[in-house]
Amino acid sequence: MIDNSDTGAVQGVGDVIRLAVAPVFLLSGVGIMLTVFTNRLARTVDRARDLERNAAHVPPADHAHEIEQPLATLARRGRLLNAAIALCTICALLVAVVVVVLFLGQSFNFRISYMIDALFIAAMLSFIGAILCFLREVFIATATLRIGLRRPH
Numbered sequence: 001m002i003d004n005s006d007t008g009a010v011q012g013v014g015d016v017i018r019l020a021v022a023p024v025f026l027l028s029g030v031g032i033m034l035t036v037f038t039n040r041l042a043r044t045v046d047r048a049r050d051l052e053r054n055a056a057h058v059p060p061a062d063h064a065h066e067i068e069q070p071l072a073t074l075a076r077r078g079r080l081l082n083a084a085i086a087l088c089t090i091c092a093l094l095v096a097v098v099v100v101v102l103f104l105g106q107s108f109n110f111r112i113s114y115m116i117d118a119l120f121i122a123a124m125l126s127f128i129g130a131i132l133c134f135l136r137e138v139f140i141a142t143a144t145l146r147i148g149l150r151r152p153h
Contacts (some may be wrong), residue, residue, distance in 0.1 A: 016106040020099045022143065023120075030092045037088060037134060041081040050075040073144050080137040087130035094123035 048071055055067045098119045105112030 016102050020102050023095045023098050023102075026123075027095050029091055030095065033127075033130065033134075034085060034088050034092070036080055037085045037130070040137070041078060041085065043075050044074050044081060046077070070144070073140060077137050077140050079131045080140070082151055084130040084133035084137070087126045087133065091123045091126040091130065094119050094126060098123065 051067055051071055051074070053096050098116055101115055101119065104110060105116075
């Protein structure tokens with residue numbers, strides 16, 4: 001015979017699993033954003049290394065314009081992407097903690113609503129910060145983009 005308290009406990013875990021599905025989907029999206037950020041950072045680092053390698057072929061008088069300014073821009077972009085990666089990683093960690101707290105609350109009958117609220121708000125603020133860093137990096141990248149022929153100065 002099945003004990004009704006066990007049935008209620010299993011049903012409670014089922015409810016928690018249903019609640020945990022949304023944060024798990026959010027983790028998938030955050031993971032995709034992390035992939036985007038790390039790929040952009042890798043391309044930025046590769047571009048900076050190429051510029052540094054080509055610096056030997058540029059006359060010293062042209063270094064400021066041809067090498068130093070683009071390197072400074074790439075360094076700034078790299079810092080923004082690094083911040084976006086850090087904030088996105090913090091978001092993922094907080095969302096994972098939300099899932100753990102959901103299960104702990106169910107298992108030990110804790111009152112967790114305020115903790116879940118705080119963790120989720122912190123995760124979303126972190127994600128917003130990551131997106132803002134990414135947006136700024138995109139603005140910098142497009143502002144320095146040169147398409148077509150160079151115009152004489």
